[in-house]
Amino acid sequence: MEEQISKIKEVALEEIKMATNAKELDDVRVKYLGKKGELTSILRGMGSLSPEERPIIGSKVNEARDELESMIKDGEEKFAKLELERKLKEERIDITLPSTKVKRGSKHPLNRIIEEVEDLFVSMGYDVVTGPELETDEYCFERLNLPKGHPARDMQDSFYITSEYLLRTQTSAVQARTMMANDEKSPIRVICPGKTYRRDDDATHSHQFNQVEGLVVDKNISLADLKGTLEVFVRKLLGENLELRFRPSYFPFTEPSYEVDVSCFKCGGKGCNLCKHTGWIEVLGSGIVHPNVLKMGGYDPEVYSGFAFGTGLDRLAMFKYGITDIRLLYQNDVRFLKQFDKLDR
């Protein structure tokens, strides 16, 4: 009997070895270990054995079964692996074929810049405010210390609708509105991005363009605060290692006033075409809020001081994205627009 078991095992092991695929292996399993399999039959026939023989034969059969099962399992794994390899090979594709696009839209480059500027200043506690584009002479000029007949009005050739209404020439118009709207006359920290309009049209000027205005009013605001703030602004937007230069200038609504030059981000200040070989590029107008403007806004200039700054966003967008003609920003060719669907990093 024991011999018979050994024999069966030997033959079965040989058959397992011979099996060339999962099906043949399974046939071997059924033949020996299946319900009617040879080893199973021996177990079933154990009833006819003596009580002494039973445990001996039983353990022999179990031993043989375990060994066979383990061998079959190994074989199955081997065939599964082979099968997987075959399948993977079969499923190989041409990865150079075009993809299935998941195309989305894009934001206009100017709004990308505006959002970036907004995010930066919001992170520093500023509120983003807006104002009308169809503005009154009062807010666009008079409340900014530019009375009618003031020679500095020549700096901005305006689109008038009536003698009182015009398209705003500067986002500074929002300064007065913000101060007036603040009933408690509490400290102010705002930026106002938006469209502005002047009678001007060529490769570097558009009659419609975008500015962002910044205004901070509190006790003890100084030029140093302005400088620090603009350093953060310019470096975040245009490059971390840039230097700023404050050049005295004149704006009726600030005193003292400064134009801010930034060291040329193309040549690093050595001199190139972009900076007209000066090493500097003018990017901002700024200054300490004129006491008349504070007064007209309801803030006591003896108690409060503030700074204001403004910059043209079109130029910043052009610098940032290497756009050479301002008109591209307003033609809205879809081949242009679609390019602005990438993350700014």
Next chain:
Amino acid sequence: MKLSTNFVKDYIDIDVDVKTLAEDMTRVGNEYDEAGKLVDATKLVIGEVKECKMHPDSDHLHVCKVDIGSEVLNIVCGAPNVREGLKVIVALDGAVLPGVTVKAGGIVEHDDKPRVIKRGAIRGQESNGMLCSLLELGIEHKYVDEVDKTGIHELPADAPVGEDAIKYLQMDDEVVDFDLTANRGDLLSILGMAYELGAIYDKKVKDIDLSHSENSEDINDSFKVEVNTENCSIFLARKVKNIHIHESPIFIKNRLIASGIRPINNVVDISNYVMLETGQPLHFYDADTLNGKIEVRMATEGEKLYTLDGKERTLSSEDIVISDGEKAIGLAGVMGGLDTEITDKTKNVLIEAAIFDGVKIRKTSKEILRSEASSRFEKGLDPNRTYMAIERACKLLEEYADGEVVGGTAKYDNSNLANREIEITFKKINDVLGMVIAKKDVLDVFRRLEFDVIIDGKKSDFTETEKDLENVEKIIVSVPRRRGDVSIKEDLIEEVGRIYGVDNIVGRLPEMPMKAGSYDKVTRGIRNKMVDLGLNETLSYILVNDKEAKYFTKDDTELVKLLDPMSEDRNTLRHSILPSLLKIYEYNKARSNKDVSVFEIGKAFYKKGDEYGEANKIAALMTGDFYLGVDNRKQVDFYVIKGIVEELLDYLGYERRYSFVIREGQMPEELHPGQSALISVNNDIVGLIGRVHPSLEKEAVYVFEIDLDKLLSKKVGKMKYKEVSKFPSVKKDLAVVVDRDVTSEEVATLIKKAAGSNLSKIDVFDVYTGKGIEENKKSIAYSLTFERMDRTLTDEEINNSLAKIIEMLEKKIGAELRK
């Protein structure tokens, strides 16, 4: 303002090259456009034409022998005025001249590259240089006389042969063309420039020479000045007799040219020269045309005057005029009258030096002529200079026009000549600039500017040490009237910042309480959603033409037109963003960009009665193929753009609160009548949607526009999680045949009504007309989802619901179940 450096050196001892000067001025706030030599040329000498013969092979060229001192050169010259004995400007071999070519009639062509003169042969004749006109030296056309326009420059007979021609002509000047800020009217004068340079280079400004003799007469015996308007603060008049009119001396001419003013004759030139020096415009009258009186007053409405350009002007009560007591003889500060102007025959001159109100001058000059004079009045003048200028003019007329200065000055003076005193503390200066400046450094700035400083009631001699100033907090700065821009503390702080410099300020962030900033999240969200939906954002011009401006709006608002448009195509503000988007579509179409799906968030404008207003809107335009999803490109139709609108409205929280409706009489004509709708939220129209009318756009172009102000004013609740059912749902399809006029919405409404709360979702999955369906009928197939939150629905319940639905549809709209 063009600054002649030779001119300013009369008043300040400086020796810096012109580029450095320009950069140093820029650093203190005075930007420039250009800085360089008046004549940027080399190797120009004075020559004498010794022999001049016609060129054998030309009907206009001459072959000349020109003595240049060291040798005699053979030079071919085409100028008609070249002749033996003439002293000329010779450009030698290797001379570099400005890139200018002079054509027949003195027409000048400019080239960026300089012109190099080379020895050579012209039609076989040796030529070793060129004889020049002033045009070829780069002097502008408007400044040269007829001789130089048609031929070569003729030097005086005593010009020394062989010497440097530029030096001889006193054209060895360097010029900076400043782009001055509007507040620095004081820099529109050589003296003002001298003070500014003096502050930069720490030099004192020299006195101007006002010395002249005068006769024993008194102008006040024969002449009266009367001022009858508050718009003239000072008016001075002096008389100079027996003047001789001729060409100005060379230095006056060249300094005027360098400063951008055309020389005329000695008398006219002197008035301009003095204006350049002092900043005070002068007006010269032919004294013999006046009748002993000058009155300054406002013009009467409709008053007429012939100005010296020969035009008849009709004046208004806003114009300041000079009158002889009877009639207007000049527009004050803007333009003189024809009858009283200086002519070649003028013998006696009346000099006017006055200050007129800048705002009035600005207004008048804007209509008539903006001149060197009017721009100076606009920016404000120093009355001390008015006195200075009239004396200076007398001096120069005496010296360069052989005039006899009549004694006395006829005057009206209501001006303030005294310095302006401004009190300031050192602390204030430091507080505003945000740095600490030594007190003596602050005083030093005012010393350099030639301002006086009063400490404890005593004028400072600027020798105080920092220790002397230890207990001084407050000072008074006494600012001369010439600096009209310095009138308050902050102006003084600016001066300190300018002259001391602010490069050393260490930047810091304002110390303010921490708080979260805020921004318009909704607009940002809308933009993000539209981009997610696959549209490209545009940013278009708000100016359109008056025909398009009201496209897609059907209301009683009026056009908002510009008073002074740049072009007729952009003369009106848009009432809708869609005309701008249509322009963008046209632009893209012309470039074969067929698939255009764009949106814009922006303003639209209107006028209602006397009120102007603006609204925030979102608009989109879609045409061609649109990408809907993977493997799903679709030609844009009404339903695609409707899907965009629904997705946006759902996103904004208006789910189930909107509908697309047709309102007779309210549909804009620019939309296709059969493929358009108004967008209604809470039964209020907030926008429109549809295909652009084929008469406007042949291709299938779809648009929508929503008034965001109107939409967003409708409140929505906070987004909240809604529980999902734990029990299985059952889907049933139902296709019904209905009349073609019945809308899907009507059917759906009936289905919902019949099914009650067990029906959780209803979708249309097919609409069919054609074979198997009667004409005038259509089949709509719905997918119905039944579901309850509290239990599983039984088959029986669902079948009951279906039966009720069918019954309702049959009864109400005669629908049949599609077999």
